Amino acid sequence: MATVELSFVPLPAHVRTARQVAVALARRTGLTDDVLDEIRLAVGEACGLALSLQRQSRPYDPVVLVFDDDAGLTVDVRASAPLDAASGDHALSVLAAAVPRPAVTAEELPVGAALAVLAEFAPRLEVTTSDAGMRLELSWPAVAVANR
Amino acid sequence: MATVELSFVPLPAHVRTARQVAVALARRTGLTDDVLDEIRLAVGEACGLALSLQRQSRPYDPVVLVFDDDAGLTVDVRASAPLDAASGDHALSVLAAAVPRPAVTAEELPVGAALAVLAEFAPRLEVTTSDAGMRLELSWPAVAVANR
Amino acid sequence: MDLSLSTRAEGGRTVVEVTGEIDVYTAPKLREQIAELVEAGRHDIVVDMRGVEFLDSTGLGVLVGGLKRIRQHDGSMRLVCTQERILKIFRITGLTKVFPIHESVATAVAAGD
Amino acid sequence: MDLSLSTRAEGGRTVVEVTGEIDVYTAPKLREQIAELVEAGRHDIVVDMRGVEFLDSTGLGVLVGGLKRIRQHDGSMRLVCTQERILKIFRITGLTKVFPIHESVATAVAAGD
Ligand SMILES: Nc1ncnc2c1ncn2[C@@H]1O[C@H](COP(=O)(O)OP(=O)(O)O)[C@@H](O)[C@H]1O
Numbered sequence: 263m264a265t266v267e268l269s270f271v272p273l274p275a276h277v278r279t280a281r282q283v284a285v286a287l288a289r290r291t292g293l294t295d296d297v298l299d300e301i302r303l304a305v306g307e308a309c310g311l312a313l314s315l316q317r318q319s320r321p322y323d324p325v326v327l328v329f330d331d332d333a334g335l336t337v338d339v340r341a342s343a344p345l346d347a348a349s350g351d352h353a354l355s356v357l358a359a360a361v362p363r364p365a366v367t368a369e370e371l372p373v374g375a376a377l378a379v380l381a382e383f384a385p386r387l388e389v390t391t392s393d394a395g396m397r398l399e400l401s402w403p404a405v406a407v408a409n410r
Numbered sequence: 411m412a413t414v415e416l417s418f419v420p421l422p423a424h425v426r427t428a429r430q431v432a433v434a435l436a437r438r439t440g441l442t443d444d445v446l447d448e449i450r451l452a453v454g455e456a457c458g459l460a461l462s463l464q465r466q467s468r469p470y471d472p473v474v475l476v477f478d479d480d481a482g483l484t485v486d487v488r489a490s491a492p493l494d495a496a497s498g499d500h501a502l503s504v505l506a507a508a509v510p511r512p513a514v515t516a517e518e519l520p521v522g523a524a525l526a527v528l529a530e531f532a533p534r535l536e537v538t539t540s541d542a543g544m545r546l547e548l549s550w551p552a553v554a555v556a557n558r
Numbered sequence: 559m560d561l562s563l564s565t566r567a568e569g570g571r572t573v574v575e576v577t578g579e580i581d582v583y584t585a586p587k588l589r590e591q592i593a594e595l596v597e598a599g600r601h602d603i604v605v606d607m608r609g610v611e612f613l614d615s616t617g618l619g620v621l622v623g624g625l626k627r628i629r630q631h632d633g634s635m636r637l638v639c640t641q642e643r644i645l646k647i648f649r650i651t652g653l654t655k656v657f658p659i660h661e662s663v664a665t666a667v668a669a670g671d
Numbered sequence: 672m673d674l675s676l677s678t679r680a681e682g683g684r685t686v687v688e689v690t691g692e693i694d695v696y697t698a699p700k701l702r703e704q705i706a707e708l709v710e711a712g713r714h715d716i717v718v719d720m721r722g723v724e725f726l727d728s729t730g731l732g733v734l735v736g737g738l739k740r741i742r743q744h745d746g747s748m749r750l751v752c753t754q755e756r757i758l759k760i761f762r763i764t765g766l767t768k769v770f771p772i773h774e775s776v777a778t779a780v781a782a783g784d
Pocket residue numbers: 358367368371372373374375376378732735763764765766769
């Protein structure tokens with residue numbers, strides 16, 4: 263059963279709220295401050311990607327986050343913008359291709375950097391794309407927690 | 411369109427998260443610190459009532475909060491526990507009768523106090539009960555904000 | 559912020575210093591602390607709430623429940639509270655008539671019953 | 672916490688002091704600040720990030736974009752950053768090779784190009 267669900271219209275201000283909710287849940291599961299920092303960063307980047315996608319083709323649909331704190335913390339970030347069906351690294355490239363590029367000066371979301379942060383800070387990352395949208399599943403398993 | 415939706419299994423820890431989300435949204439709409447305090451209190455009490463109801467008869471259903479910041483802030487708190495159909499003050503008494511009483515020592519949620527806090531701090535409060543559950547709609551209109 | 563509690567003896571009474579948030583999640587911790595004190599025979603309690611940042615109706619319920627229990631032992635419960643926004647919660651729920659509320663631990667400890 | 676910015680001249684360069692969170696919501700504010708400076712002919716910029724509490728890829732994008740714009744004017748952008756958790760973001764995205772990163776404003780201002 264999902265513990266907490268958060269959905270928001272794709273506006274940048276709500277990404278901060280999403281980070282706060284993720285950190286509040288993680289704190290409650292007893293994760294250490296170092297891990298809380300990782301969660302804050304990775305969830306922020308996942309939301310940033312979802313937001314970019316959604317604003318491009320489904321600006322009135324919410325970005326949805328499903329949190330589960332059964333064993334460690336799992337955060338499932340979903341956007342409904344239709345994409346080619348793929349999973350794993352394939353899905354990553356579908357995603358990278360779909361997120362709108364900044365015009366000329368690259369001052370918007372640098373997709374490469376977002377993915378680098380996600381890969382670094384989410385111990386487990388599952389990416390799926392389909393015509394129903396994008397799904398990024400980030401997990402910080404309870405085991406990894408005990409090892410830190 | 412709802413700006414943000416938050417749903418959570420009826421556990422006390424999530425009430426704090428709900429307060430945080432409400433305050434984050436309210437801050438963004440430019441409400442003053444005094445009003446933020448009121449929102450924190452009123453949303454907390456509304457969630458406490460919803461949680462009590464839900465734990466009693468629908469412990470696996472989430473409590474749902476729908477936030478709208480179109481003009482001021484509206485927070486709609488919903489529980490799915492079935493109740494007699496009523497609205498306004500009638501609904502308040504249906505609600506007060508339905509929330510489980512603490513055994514002997516009254517150390518759980520004092521419903522009277524919760525309703526007193528709600529009435530004091532939510533400038534507009536609409537209560538509806540039905541067999542589909544309870545709905546508490548709290549609003550801090552943009553007008554009231556300007557007047558403070 | 560979480561709830562934290564510390565207790566000490568002062569002038570024949572027990573001072574419980576409470577800091578953080580007393581809400582539906584943390585209130586049980588305060589309830590247990592008060593229950594323990596009452597069972598240990600400490601029936602004159604001063605709850606120092608100057609460090610409380612948030613108080614909801616569940617917290618009020620725990621204080622009222624504690625007071626009832628203490629009165630069964632002819633004891634007393636006094637509160638120390640200086641923050642207007644916390645005092646307001648006691649006022650609008652009518653509990654300023656139920657609890658003696660003091661401005662400092664010293665006056666609460668010195669107060670006669 | 673929100674983003675706040677202040678700028679001052681120091682040793683022929685412009686120091687931009689950034690505190691708070693640089694994220695998808697606040698980054699545009701930083702972008703505008705840098706664009707304004709460049710347009711005003713301030714092409715040697717030191718961004719003091721010691722007070723930054725959070726930095727995401729959007730913030731990196733704004734810094735990289737600012738650097739590109741500044742280089743068109745033969746200018747320079749140096750960063751001051753001492754927090755390990757912010758430095759790590761620059762490292763894992765390969766940007767430590769793009770930006771000179773200093774431990775203090777003094778050394779950043781004194782550095783040759
Ligand atoms: N290591 C890096 N990671 C991410 N972005 C970088 C990096 N180095 C430089 N950048 C800058 O960020 C800008 C845009 O982001 P980028 O990662 O290139 O998106 P994408 O790779 O998906 O096109 C680029 O213009 C690039 O100059």
